[in-house]
Amino acid sequence: MSALRESCDVAVIGGGPAGLAAALGARRAGAGRVWLLERDKTLGGILNQCVHDGFGLFLYKETISGPEYAERLIEDVAKEPIRVLTGAMVLDLSPERVLRVNARDGYRVVEAGAVVLAMGCRERTRDMIEIPGPRPSGILTAGTAQNLVNLQNLRIGNEAVILGSGDIGLIMARRLVFEGLAVRGVFEIQAWPGGLERNVRQCLMDYGIPLELGSTVVEIRGRDRVESVVVAKVDEALAPVPGTEKVVPCDTLLLSVGLIPENELSRRAGVELSPITGGAVVDETLMTSVPGIFSCGNVLHIHDVADWASFEGFAAGERAARYAAGERGGGETVRVSASSNVRYALPQIVSRGLAGVEWSFRVRHPVRDAAVEVRGRVSGRVYARRKFGRLLPSELQKIKVAPAVEEDLEVVSP
Amino acid sequence: MSERTVVDRLTCVLCPVGCELEVLKDATGELQVEANQCDKGLPFALEEVLRPRRNLATSVPVAGTAARMVSVRLTGPVPREIVFSILAEIAKLRPQAPVRRGQVLIANVLGAGVDVIATRSVR
Numbered sequence: 001m002s003a004l005r006e007s008c009d010v011a012v013i014g015g016g017p018a019g020l021a022a023a024l025g026a027r028r029a030g031a032g033r034v035w036l037l038e039r040d041k042t043l044g045g046i047l048n049q050c051v052h053d054g055f056g057l058f059l060y061k062e063t064i065s066g067p068e069y070a071e072r073l074i075e076d077v078a079k080e081p082i083r084v085l086t087g088a089m090v091l092d093l094s095p096e097r098v099l100r101v102n103a104r105d106g107y108r109v110v111e112a113g114a115v116v117l118a119m120g121c122r123e124r125t126r127d128m129i130e131i132p133g134p135r136p137s138g139i140l141t142a143g144t145a146q147n148l149v150n151l152q153n154l155r156i157g158n159e160a161v162i163l164g165s166g167d168i169g170l171i172m173a174r175r176l177v178f179e180g181l182a183v184r185g186v187f188e189i190q191a192w193p194g195g196l197e198r199n200v201r202q203c204l205m206d207y208g209i210p211l212e213l214g215s216t217v218v219e220i221r222g223r224d225r226v227e228s229v230v231v232a233k234v235d236e237a238l239a240p241v242p243g244t245e246k247v248v249p250c251d252t253l254l255l256s257v258g259l260i261p262e263n264e265l266s267r268r269a270g271v272e273l274s275p276i277t278g279g280a281v282v283d284e285t286l287m288t289s290v291p292g293i294f295s296c297g298n299v300l301h302i303h304d305v306a307d308w309a310s311f312e313g314f315a316a317g318e319r320a321a322r323y324a325a326g327e328r329g330g331g332e333t334v335r336v337s338a339s340s341n342v343r344y345a346l347p348q349i350v351s352r353g354l355a356g357v358e359w360s361f362r363v364r365h366p367v368r369d370a371a372v373e374v375r376g377r378v379s380g381r382v383y384a385r386r387k388f389g390r391l392l393p394s395e396l397q398k399i400k401v402a403p404a405v406e407e408d409l410e411v412v413s414p
Numbered sequence: 415m416s417e418r419t420v421v422d423r424l425t426c427v428l429c430p431v432g433c434e435l436e437v438l439k440d441a442t443g444e445l446q447v448e449a450n451q452c453d454k455g456l457p458f459a460l461e462e463v464l465r466p467r468r469n470l471a472t473s474v475p476v477a478g479t480a481a482r483m484v485s486v487r488l489t490g491p492v493p494r495e496i497v498f499s500i501l502a503e504i505a506k507l508r509p510q511a512p513v514r515r516g517q518v519l520i521a522n523v524l525g526a527g528v529d530v531i532a533t534r535s536v537r
Binding site: 051067068149150152153202389 | 434
């Protein structure tokens, strides 16, 4: 069997907010042949179903909806000689940067000078969190429900319960109310809301939807269709407390219980992944452990703000273009870990001697009036210290280190 | 000393600082805003307590296409009380393809001074 075999300078896998930016970043850095591969029918990724506003505050200095944000990037891509393949599923990626693609017009093999991973993420499902009970219809992840309502005009039920108070769950609570459904409550396993305070106010409080913290769904009931869920309080170990169960009648259960970077292709290419972020281990250029393969956006770590995913995309695309043009790093590196209340910090690897590096990080628990430090893991030398009035796990934060990095570091918040 | 009660607590979203504002009511019923680090925090908090405004977004089917939807939003926030009335007006919409991003589908909806616009293009 012969396949169409071609080559390009930079191949970007995924055409959402990160991938669109990566393709533009690569072109603007001088890459001649840039390919953008998207498995869906159109570019835009998850933005296409995010009809609410709040996007673009940093990239466009105004707040617009997801589809508007996507369309502006898509128009910029169309102005460049970027080869866009939609309906193109990348089946395999090798460490030598060979992509095997199931494109609309047939099977293709593409050899890339550099690759940018921008595949985004998928949602955690009912099976993955093992909620006991039968498997009636009416159990959906919040993002799936968003797709069905916003893009397919479907009424997904009449009375909903939402598990998880991250922004997707909160946004969908309001969306369902707008479509005439009753939302009986949002249940959140942690002791704090997962999403923005503004969303708790504008999506729940405005409509009298109760938010119950420290609670979870412990059973689903119903044969062909959901009839009710059983919710219970949880203790500090997040285990259900016997005797606190109550039955909540509903016919629809939405799950907003976490996003998982989609790194199947990355694994096939031998990219080292972090068990904490679920995404690649990268250096300050966003290059992974496989030379010439870069990562950005939700496939690298889950973002709360699409603009940041795009900024990462622009940076990764530029670095990929430079790699494809022959630029190589290769000096000594140091490793950066996170501990105490800092759950993770990116990048995990930095060139020794580099100054002015900025880290992105998230905390484990909400905390007030806390300091975050970047310090030598062995020496304890403080390279940077920043005080925060409030730190929330749901908000990605940054800390910049002015002096040159000379040793292994850790990012901590005692 | 006057007796003050906390009417509301909210984080200001006008800039990245995110001041945690408190709105208090004194014995005469007058409202005061505290913990703002700039002037903008005052009207922001007072408006949210006295005259909350909201934007909204939804989607409508596009006539002349195979079940394609166009997402829509308002060009600015409106009084919270008229959100459902505006949704009812939007629910009547069946814009004809092609639709252009930014196209006004309902001008000055219910006299609220904002337009309903398409937020994507549909061919």
